[in-house]
Amino acid sequence: MVMRLARMGSAHQTRLSFMRVLLRRLKRESWTFEQARFEISAGGVGRAVYVAHGPAHSYSLVAFAHDLPDAQRSDRVIAEAWDATFALFDGVPDEADLERLERNVPLQEAGRITERELCLSRANRSGRLFAHVVDSLAEGRQPDAKMVADVGYLMRTTAVYGSGKFGAADREVIADRPEFAAPFQAEMLTVYLIRAFVMDLVEHLAASRAPDLAVPLDPDLRRSFSIGNSTGLGMAPFLVNHPVLLNNWIAAREEAVARVCALETASPVEVQAFNAVLGRAAANAALWKSEHGLQLEKLADLRADLAALRSHVASSDLGADRPWMRLIEWGQVHLGLEGQEQLIALILEPYGDLVDDLADAMSADEDTAFAIDGRMPVETLRRCLDDHYDWALGIDWTADAANARAWYVSEEKLEPRLGQRFDEPISEFEQPLSPGRDAARLAVALRGWAPQALVAEFLLALPEHRHIVRRVQIATKFPYAEIRDNTIDAGMLPIDMLRCKLAFFGAGRFDPRSDRWVRINMYAGAPFPHELAGFEDEAWAYGVRL
Amino acid sequence: MSLSLNELESLARKAARGAGYDWGLAEEAGRAVRWLACHRVAGAEALCLVLAARQEGRLCMPVIDNLRGGASAWGALVLCPIALGAAICDFGVLPDQVDFGRVAVPLLLVPAVSAFAARSGQAVQLSAGGLSYWCDADGASLAAANPILPDADVTLKIRPGPARTGGQPGHSRAVVAAGVLGQLTDFAHRTYAPATQASRAGAGASGSSDAD
Numbered sequence: 001m002v003m004r005l006a007r008m009g010s011a012h013q014t015r016l017s018f019m020r021v022l023l024r025r026l027k028r029e030s031w032t033f034e035q036a037r038f039e040i041s042a043g044g045v046g047r048a049v050y051v052a053h054g055p056a057h058s059y060s061l062v063a064f065a066h067d068l069p070d071a072q073r074s075d076r077v078i079a080e081a082w083d084a085t086f087a088l089f090d091g092v093p094d095e096a097d098l099e100r101l102e103r104n105v106p107l108q109e110a111g112r113i114t115e116r117e118l119c120l121s122r123a124n125r126s127g128r129l130f131a132h133v134v135d136s137l138a139e140g141r142q143p144d145a146k147m148v149a150d151v152g153y154l155m156r157t158t159a160v161y162g163s164g165k166f167g168a169a170d171r172e173v174i175a176d177r178p179e180f181a182a183p184f185q186a187e188m189l190t191v192y193l194i195r196a197f198v199m200d201l202v203e204h205l206a207a208s209r210a211p212d213l214a215v216p217l218d219p220d221l222r223r224s225f226s227i228g229n230s231t232g233l234g235m236a237p238f239l240v241n242h243p244v245l246l247n248n249w250i251a252a253r254e255e256a257v258a259r260v261c262a263l264e265t266a267s268p269v270e271v272q273a274f275n276a277v278l279g280r281a282a283a284n285a286a287l288w289k290s291e292h293g294l295q296l297e298k299l300a301d302l303r304a305d306l307a308a309l310r311s312h313v314a315s316s317d318l319g320a321d322r323p324w325m326r327l328i329e330w331g332q333v334h335l336g337l338e339g340q341e342q343l344i345a346l347i348l349e350p351y352g353d354l355v356d357d358l359a360d361a362m363s364a365d366e367d368t369a370f371a372i373d374g375r376m377p378v379e380t381l382r383r384c385l386d387d388h389y390d391w392a393l394g395i396d397w398t399a400d401a402a403n404a405r406a407w408y409v410s411e412e413k414l415e416p417r418l419g420q421r422f423d424e425p426i427s428e429f430e431q432p433l434s435p436g437r438d439a440a441r442l443a444v445a446l447r448g449w450a451p452q453a454l455v456a457e458f459l460l461a462l463p464e465h466r467h468i469v470r471r472v473q474i475a476t477k478f479p480y481a482e483i484r485d486n487t488i489d490a491g492m493l494p495i496d497m498l499r500c501k502l503a504f505f506g507a508g509r510f511d512p513r514s515d516r517w518v519r520i521n522m523y524a525g526a527p528f529p530h531e532l533a534g535f536e537d538e539a540w541a542y543g544v545r546l
Numbered sequence: 547m548s549l550s551l552n553e554l555e556s557l558a559r560k561a562a563r564g565a566g567y568d569w570g571l572a573e574e575a576g577r578a579v580r581w582l583a584c585h586r587v588a589g590a591e592a593l594c595l596v597l598a599a600r601q602e603g604r605l606c607m608p609v610i611d612n613l614r615g616g617a618s619a620w621g622a623l624v625l626c627p628i629a630l631g632a633a634i635c636d637f638g639v640l641p642d643q644v645d646f647g648r649v650a651v652p653l654l655l656v657p658a659v660s661a662f663a664a665r666s667g668q669a670v671q672l673s674a675g676g677l678s679y680w681c682d683a684d685g686a687s688l689a690a691a692n693p694i695l696p697d698a699d700v701t702l703k704i705r706p707g708p709a710r711t712g713g714q715p716g717h718s719r720a721v722v723a724a725g726v727l728g729q730l731t732d733f734a735h736r737t738y739a740p741a742t743q744a745s746r747a748g749a750g751a752s753g754s755s756d757a758d
Binding site: 115166171172419469 | 608639
């Protein structure tokens with residue numbers, strides 16, 4: 001049930017989301033931050049360096065601000081210019097490093113970075129909000145709070161590359177540093193520092209335009225700004241291509257829920273913490289905007305679920321008798337998927353001491369799962385298929401609708417795309433992103449093989465099944481490795497996969513622009529680097545503090 | 547050019563797929579090239595030779611008798627080291643000595659034979675064309691095995707006693723010559739769909755303006 005797309009597409013951020021894991025560590029370890037350079041012209045062009053100093057290592061966001069004509073602003077991978085471009089540097093860059101980065105980072109995919117860089121990213125301005133904020137501040141007043149709330153961000157990143165992309169350091173190079181124990185921490189640090197840079201940038205532009213009149217942003221309003229993100233199809237294949245990693249994310253979350261549900265009682269302080277965050281989640285849902293029909297329905301469901309949950313909680317005793325288990329069971333009967341997923345996030349909130357350690361178990365050494373067990377008898381492989389791919393074996397794969405889509409990569413900037421198999425000449429370029437269909441084909445191919453024949457013999461005869469045999473063996477060892485839905489079905493919604501991944505990152509306010517494209521907010525409500533040490537609101541990710 | 551190992555593995559996997567391997571074997575090719583680069587051996591160059599041989603129709607796929615030491619490649623054909631390496635690991639058991647006959651670019655067998663040695667707890671000596679690799683060998687002895695042999699008769703000997711545990715690999719980059727990079731990129735390019743207006747509009751479009 002956990003691995004169905006509809007549920008994954010209803011995921012919410014939790015305590016174990018990677019942004020929250022990062023900020024907890026930065027605070028706990030008393031990281032310090034400095035704006036080492038800010039060489040930006042009054043017109044908004046130039047470079048800046050923000051350094052984060054940890055116990056053993058320093059990391060620098062190197063930012064380049066550009067003058068981008070409106071007509072060139074695109075969030076697609078196929079864009080070739082951006083309002084700002086970034087790299088996360090391992091250490092503190094010297095002038096030669098900066099010159100090298102200045103020649104490459106603005107080019108993004110067309111440039112090269114090195115093992116000294118951990119991430120490569122870029123961002124575009126919000127056409128709705130950026131100019132309004134600069135204009136307002138330059139005129140000596142705060143921007144319109146409603147506009148700020150509606151848009152949520154001044155810039156949105158359109159890619160944050162790590163793990164060896166375009167020449168950057170492989171994850172393996174930094175994986176033994178404690179600050180990178182949890183997944184995507186370098187990427188999350190990059191975005192966190194980008195947010196600080198962007199806020200400094202708008203205040204700088206306003207002050208440059210009207211030195212005598214301009215005001216900085218009010219600190220509370222300032223904190224409400226997120227960094228936006230615009231995510232297309234590229235993220236969806238990631239979940240399918242990293243089954244062990246996906247398993248570890250979900251398993252950590254399930255373990256966290258199990259630990260909380262096992263509690264016999266809850267203290268008044270814990271119940272109060274739950275109620276507080278429930279109220280904030282409801283307020284957040286009320287402010288959450290979208291124009292997409294599917295999301296509007298989901299938002300209506302979420303709001304109704306949260307109202308029902310609050311009403312139920314108000315009349316329930318959460319003190320004793322396995323309160324959280326009872327609440328989850330109540331939710332399974334009375335709430336939709338949106339509400340159930342939100343409830344899971346909420347019950348974890350009072351229990352950082354109990355669940356936060358699970359974050360370090362969310363990474364994966366995928367090498368260990370790569371080898372195929374060729375000594376496995378064919379009959380065991382058949383049983384694995386029956387046990388773990390029953391959902392796929394039950395699909396009628398002769399129906400066009402079940403095969404309607406094909407995932408492929410375009411030669412155009414290697415953009416990942418999803419096409420209509422029967423309308424476009426793309427089948428020969430299909431990526432191996434349909435485990436359900438491939439498992440069903442494997443089941444057919446196994447017919448006629450002797451039960452005691454070895455998988456090694458089968459693969460020697462039919463090497464085309466090697467990829468799916470590897471997956472089946474992984475799925476047998478890792479219960480949450482496989483999405484249990486047809487990823488090439490006519491009705492499949494890629495945004496469900498995107499939302500699952502982005503919720504694990506810690507994103508909020510999912511706002512789909514189509515079935516394969518979603519805007520989100522990151523770090524809305526989070527303390528800025530200079531505020532982190534004194535910031536006590538663990539649940540900042542729920543936004544509004546009531 | 548200096549590539550990260552993730553880049554190299556991904557490129558090698560796509561190149562192998564572009565040259566006609568099924569995805570599962572293409573994944574093995576990516577892993578093998580990464581393993582060699584990690585040991586500072588020119589795995590990318592070795593893969594180029596194999597893919598070229600495949601294009602020329604000079605490769606044959608192993609059959610079960612190859613693993614039992616009872617057959618070698620047919621006629622003018624040479625065994626595919628990617629498929630043979632995968633089969634060696636899959637079977638996990640070999641006679642004390644196996645003569646495979648002609649194998650294309652035996653260097654590409656080393657990662658798989660090393661994995662076999664490590665998993666079975668045995669030491670394995672891979673002899674090819676007068677050169678000898680101790681599998682599980684350290685990077686230095688492998689590096690000495692360059693230049694890369696295109697085709698050679700290959701023999702595996704299982705030696706009693708535990709597998710040698712060589713030095714840790716630890717190289718985190720691969721320096722790939724422009725010509726080799728170009729060839730692999732060309733093979734990889736065959737996995738990409740042509741850019742058409744319909745593809746551009748339909749597949750990734752946001753559905754509303756980007757500029758808001």
